[in-house]
Amino acid sequence: MRHADVWGALLASPLPWLTATVAAFLLAQEFHKRCGGHPLTQPVAVAAVMLVVFLLATGFPVEAYTQGTAPLRFLLGPATVALAIPLYERRRLIAHTWLPLGASLVVGCLVAVVSVVCLARLFGLSNTMILSLAPKSATMPIAMEVSQQTGGLPSLTMVFVMATGVVGTALLGPLHRRLPRADYRGLGFALGLAAHGIGVGRAFQMNPVAGVFAGLAMALNGIATAVLTPMILTLFR
Amino acid sequence: MSALQPLALLLVCQLGGELIVRILAAPLPGAVVGCAMLFALLLVRGRMPRGLKTIAEGLLRYLPVMFVPAGVGVMSDAQHLRDEWGALLVTLVLSTAITIAATVWSFGAVARLVSQPHETDHEAR
Numbered sequence: 001m002r003h004a005d006v007w008g009a010l011l012a013s014p015l016p017w018l019t020a021t022v023a024a025f026l027l028a029q030e031f032h033k034r035c036g037g038h039p040l041t042q043p044v045a046v047a048a049v050m051l052v053v054f055l056l057a058t059g060f061p062v063e064a065y066t067q068g069t070a071p072l073r074f075l076l077g078p079a080t081v082a083l084a085i086p087l088y089e090r091r092r093l094i095a096h097t098w099l100p101l102g103a104s105l106v107v108g109c110l111v112a113v114v115s116v117v118c119l120a121r122l123f124g125l126s127n128t129m130i131l132s133l134a135p136k137s138a139t140m141p142i143a144m145e146v147s148q149q150t151g152g153l154p155s156l157t158m159v160f161v162m163a164t165g166v167v168g169t170a171l172l173g174p175l176h177r178r179l180p181r182a183d184y185r186g187l188g189f190a191l192g193l194a195a196h197g198i199g200v201g202r203a204f205q206m207n208p209v210a211g212v213f214a215g216l217a218m219a220l221n222g223i224a225t226a227v228l229t230p231m232i233l234t235l236f237r
Numbered sequence: 238m239s240a241l242q243p244l245a246l247l248l249v250c251q252l253g254g255e256l257i258v259r260i261l262a263a264p265l266p267g268a269v270v271g272c273a274m275l276f277a278l279l280l281v282r283g284r285m286p287r288g289l290k291t292i293a294e295g296l297l298r299y300l301p302v303m304f305v306p307a308g309v310g311v312m313s314d315a316q317h318l319r320d321e322w323g324a325l326l327v328t329l330v331l332s333t334a335i336t337i338a339a340t341v342w343s344f345g346a347v348a349r350l351v352s353q354p355h356e357t358d359h360e361a362r
Contacts, residue, residue: 025302044301048308055309062313069306075296076303078247080268081254082293084275091280100348108340116332123324129317133328137336140304145266155310156317160329167333175337182341186348190340194333197300217340223269230264 017068076141138225168195192217
């Protein structure tokens with residue numbers, strides 16, 4: 001068998017693309033560690049840059065890469081279902097605090113989606129942008145799925161979700177000073193609701209109670225965003 | 238066989254969610270309905286099946302790797318972002334600030350209304 005035949009068969013399968021993706025991510029993670037965890041060296045972004053450079057250098061089409069990595073996208077589904085486990089583990093806390101949790105979940109989710117849609121319109125952003133921005137506070141797998149269903153671009157939504165996480169944690173300090181009456185439960189819940197996984201990480205650094213409430217908020221707001229976003233977008237059409 | 242059960246449970250819930258969403262033509266991701274189904278199932282059963290937590294933690298830990306292909310997609314098609322990044326950034330900062338403030342405020346207001354004592358520390362393990 002000639003070399004070309006060997007590679008041709010392999011390149012049509014997901015194996016080389018998955019290997020390249022995992023390898024790039026591991027390298028990017030190591031780079032992130034070496035840079036002292038600097039927020040601008042997010043492993044996902046660095047790994048994507050490495051792969052884009054690799055694709056450009058070798059001339060492989062992006063479509064081949066996208067098709068080859070479809071198995072990774074499939075895993076987002078089971079990962080979303082798995083959000084039920086942290087929720088189940090906090091069931092007593094949910095039952096105990098259900099009124100403030102439920103009220104601020106509905107308020108927070110509505111404000112998150114409506115405010116970003118209104119502001120994006122105000123600034124004259126395109127319809128695709130607005131649809132891709134709407135679920136930006138939800139956890140990544142849910143936000144990308146909602147974006148896909150409502151007519152946004154999941155890849156754009158991914159960038160917005162990440163940016164929202166970074167922005168949310170950066171805003172925590174200034175907002176905390178202006179909200180002197182806020183307790184750690186409310187602050188943590190708000191951080192997880194507005195800034196998903198990145199906010200949860202920041203909340204755990206602040207206080208363990210805040211972290212627990214942030215984790216709850218992330219899972220609950222994922223579900224709330226999935227339910228409410230299509231309705232809100234219909235109202236704003 | 239038993240090692241496969243937690244994985245089967247996740248997939249069955251997702252499949253059930255996808256079926257429900259398609260039958261009802263609901264504008265919802267099937268996996269989100271699957272998540273609600275798994276939560277309800279766990280509540281009814283009253284305990285966590287062995288191995289489910291391990292597989293869930295594994296999935297959630299490797300979540301970032303699943304986003305790399307989307308990152309490649311956005312970088313190979315970046316002119317959208319290049320043209321409008323200023324408006325996008327202002328939109329995201331303002332919306333996120335309003336969201337955090339509204340959530341903190343409504344949580345605090347309702348918590349004071351029902352005047353819950355601040356005794357959640359022992360529960361929040």
